[in-house]
Amino acid sequence: MRATLMYGTGDVRVEDVPDPVIRQPTDALVRVTASCVCGSDLWPYGSMRPEDGPARMGHEFVGIVEDVGSEVTTLAKGDLVVAPFATSDNTCEFCRAGLHTSCGHAQAGFWGGLRDGGQAEAVRVPLADGTLVKLPVPPDSALMPSLLTLSDVFGTGHHAAVAGGVDERTRVTVIGDGAVGLLAVLSARRLGAEQIVLMGRHRARTDLGREFGATDVVSARGEEGAAQVRDLTGGRGTHVVIDAVGTLAAYEQAVGAVRPGGVISRVGIPQYEEAPIGFGSLFRDNIRLTGGPAPARAYIEKLMSGILDGAVEPGKVFDATTDLDGVPAGYRDMADRKSLKVLIKP
Amino acid sequence: MRATLMYGTGDVRVEDVPDPVIRQPTDALVRVTASCVCGSDLWPYGSMRPEDGPARMGHEFVGIVEDVGSEVTTLAKGDLVVAPFATSDNTCEFCRAGLHTSCGHAQAGFWGGLRDGGQAEAVRVPLADGTLVKLPVPPDSALMPSLLTLSDVFGTGHHAAVAGGVDERTRVTVIGDGAVGLLAVLSARRLGAEQIVLMGRHRARTDLGREFGATDVVSARGEEGAAQVRDLTGGRGTHVVIDAVGTLAAYEQAVGAVRPGGVISRVGIPQYEEAPIGFGSLFRDNIRLTGGPAPARAYIEKLMSGILDGAVEPGKVFDATTDLDGVPAGYRDMADRKSLKVLIKP
Numbered sequence: 085m086r087a088t089l090m091y092g093t094g095d096v097r098v099e100d101v102p103d104p105v106i107r108q109p110t111d112a113l114v115r116v117t118a119s120c121v122c123g124s125d126l127w128p129y130g131s132m133r134p135e136d137g138p139a140r141m142g143h144e145f146v147g148i149v150e151d152v153g154s155e156v157t158t159l160a161k162g163d164l165v166v167a168p169f170a171t172s173d174n175t176c177e178f179c180r181a182g183l184h185t186s187c188g189h190a191q192a193g194f195w196g197g198l199r200d201g202g203q204a205e206a207v208r209v210p211l212a213d214g215t216l217v218k219l220p221v222p223p224d225s226a227l228m229p230s231l232l233t234l235s236d237v238f239g240t241g242h243h244a245a246v247a248g249g250v251d252e253r254t255r256v257t258v259i260g261d262g263a264v265g266l267l268a269v270l271s272a273r274r275l276g277a278e279q280i281v282l283m284g285r286h287r288a289r290t291d292l293g294r295e296f297g298a299t300d301v302v303s304a305r306g307e308e309g310a311a312q313v314r315d316l317t318g319g320r321g322t323h324v325v326i327d328a329v330g331t332l333a334a335y336e337q338a339v340g341a342v343r344p345g346g347v348i349s350r351v352g353i354p355q356y357e358e359a360p361i362g363f364g365s366l367f368r369d370n371i372r373l374t375g376g377p378a379p380a381r382a383y384i385e386k387l388m389s390g391i392l393d394g395a396v397e398p399g400k401v402f403d404a405t406t407d408l409d410g411v412p413a414g415y416r417d418m419a420d421r422k423s424l425k426v427l428i429k430p
Numbered sequence: 431m432r433a434t435l436m437y438g439t440g441d442v443r444v445e446d447v448p449d450p451v452i453r454q455p456t457d458a459l460v461r462v463t464a465s466c467v468c469g470s471d472l473w474p475y476g477s478m479r480p481e482d483g484p485a486r487m488g489h490e491f492v493g494i495v496e497d498v499g500s501e502v503t504t505l506a507k508g509d510l511v512v513a514p515f516a517t518s519d520n521t522c523e524f525c526r527a528g529l530h531t532s533c534g535h536a537q538a539g540f541w542g543g544l545r546d547g548g549q550a551e552a553v554r555v556p557l558a559d560g561t562l563v564k565l566p567v568p569p570d571s572a573l574m575p576s577l578l579t580l581s582d583v584f585g586t587g588h589h590a591a592v593a594g595g596v597d598e599r600t601r602v603t604v605i606g607d608g609a610v611g612l613l614a615v616l617s618a619r620r621l622g623a624e625q626i627v628l629m630g631r632h633r634a635r636t637d638l639g640r641e642f643g644a645t646d647v648v649s650a651r652g653e654e655g656a657a658q659v660r661d662l663t664g665g666r667g668t669h670v671v672i673d674a675v676g677t678l679a680a681y682e683q684a685v686g687a688v689r690p691g692g693v694i695s696r697v698g699i700p701q702y703e704e705a706p707i708g709f710g711s712l713f714r715d716n717i718r719l720t721g722g723p724a725p726a727r728a729y730i731e732k733l734m735s736g737i738l739d740g741a742v743e744p745g746k747v748f749d750a751t752t753d754l755d756g757v758p759a760g761y762r763d764m765a766d767r768k769s770l771k772v773l774i775k776p
Contacts, residue, residue, distance in 0.1 A: 183715075183716060185715075185716070186690035186715045186716065247716070345529040345532060350713065353709060353713070354709055356708050357706050357707070358706055358707070358708070359704060361705050361707055361719065362700040362703035362705070363703070364703060366719070367700050367722045368723070369529075369531075370529060370531070370593070370720075370723070372719060372720045374716075374719075375716065376712070376713045376714065376715060376717070377713070
């Protein structure tokens with residue numbers, strides 16, 4: 085079969101690889117019908133060392149079950165399923181607590197690297213019963229782009245808002261106008277946020293952000309951007325600041341825009357390890373820090389219902405579609421910000 | 431009157447200073463009947479530069495109102511009052527939200543430095559109506575040591591537990607066997623914590639910690655100490671880790687002892703600004719960070735009732751008493767860990 089591999093910075097290739105096979109009795113084989121490129125794929129695309137590759141790519145996909153191992157009980161050949169971006173057994177103490185990304189099972193983990201990735205024709209899915217969720221629509225459903233966002237970006241935007249404690253008394257700043265930032269806006273809106281300030285400078289994206297529920301847009305960055313957020317909020321900043329970027333600059337912007345007693349909710353993968361958290365940044369005003377990889381699995385059923393009943397259309401974040409051959413160009417277009425998010429039909 | 435001043439590292443003096451006077455109509459003058467030395471006073475005691483002094487010292491006191499400004503309505507001469515470690519108007523949006531340490535009033539702030547301090551014969555109290563709370567006991571009450579802890583250490587220990595979300599399903603680690611750490615143990619116990627691991631190595635203190643509710647004591651530090659906490663908790667770590675120290679080493683110990691999805695609650699003043707918070711420390715497992723200066727004012731009435739009805743005796747953290755002349759020796763004894771906490775009767 086064909087799969088996407090990253091060999092190093094800016095070097096994405098689609099190559100023939102061995103077909104996946106069932107290895108564990110809890111595995112399923114899934115033929116991918118839709119996948120996509122993630123903003124987080126752009127981090128290695130911009131900095132990966134050749135010695136860390138080649139790495140299978142893609143952690144978001146929908147597909148049809150082709151085969152299942154002997155211990156798989158909830159899935160059968162022909163089922164249409166969506167995969168969250170981490171495998172999990174859905175039964176351990178962390179899964180039961182809704183933290184599937186910290187599942188304690190030895191086969192739990194993230195897609196890609198030495199594992200199969202979603203930007204391919206097929207995927208071996210470990211812990212299939214715990215990981216995959218059936219979709220109650222045909223594979224050619226018009227809802228497919230939105231359902232595909234359940235793999236990651238919708239769940240991640242939702243996690244950002246939930247972890248931040250957004251409710252109807254909350255003012256929210258969202259840093260970043262990528263797919264996750266925009267779906268954090270949508271999620272904050274659904275949770276009733278009183279005010280949602282979107283920080284971004286790409287007009288088509290911030291327009292979609294307004295459609296999703298942003299009440300204000302701030303294009304300035306850094307201290308100037310944070311000052312504009314404070315100006316929009318009586319000088320105080322917002323109760324919640326969602327970092328949907330992951331750079332140190334975004335974190336520092338969040339510190340500048342958050343209100344005393346407020347919370348910075350991070351879902352963009354941090355591209356730094358050390359950052360200011362002492363008296364002058366977080367401690368003085370009891371600023372809290374939360375977030376991490378979204379337990380997308382925990383949110384799929386709940387978020388899916390909003391898609392099925394037409395309440396939300398998170399699939400609007402896809403503004404380009406390609407086949408597998410077009411994946412390298414898809415990466416390039418996203419890195420160049422020509423595309424917001426590229427859907428792949430293998 | 432006489433007051434305590436710090437001139438630099440290890441240089442604490444008790445000197446004659448001008449008597450305080452009413453300056454604002456919202457001021458009160460309080461004659462101090464009991465105050466104390468705080469673990470946080472030991473940070474400047476260990477590192478203060480002479481050019482930052484001399485600084486008035488002391489942010490915990492009980493006393494008798496001697497005079498009030500024309501706009502003070504809730505206090506009168508002769509009232510016995512306790513002062514939290516920050517002044518606040520108790521009416522602004524932050525105070526109404528229970529975050530008195532971020533009060534927006536221009537006269538809100540911490541004691542000491544260029545302001546009056548509690549380790550003195552008298553104090554000018556700004557925002558007296560908002561700051562001071564009357565004590566319904568005589569000045570010679572046997573409850574006085576416990577009531578004095580409402581100024582800071584009891585409220586701070588309570589804040590650590592509340593900010594961490596401690597409840598009856600929670601396992602807690604408390605790093606630090608100083609007064610705040612011990613009262614965090616007591617507070618976690620009152621909130622019903624299932625298990626409380628106290629990390630400390632001073633036997634008399636950890637024995638008091640056991641009396642306050644610690645179920646386990648770990649004397650090892652660093653990664654070895656964190657590993658012992660994980661061993662005590664099925665390899666997972668605890669849901670909440672309270673940092674009642676404030677060093678970078680204590681923070682790193684907290685990261686090692688916290689459970690995935692758990693929370694690090696800091697109340698020891700951070701002696702660092704930058705620290706690890708990226709993928710490898712907090713982000714990967716959705717570890718949250720909370721805490722800051724306790725809004726002690728917010729907790730006084732509630733915590734006082736437990737003292738008055740005999741349910742708790744936080745005043746047990748005092749193991750030495752002195753007059754003003756003995757304050758410099760009190761600092762030295764606390765720095766040398768000969769005294770846990772020194773009560774001052776001016």
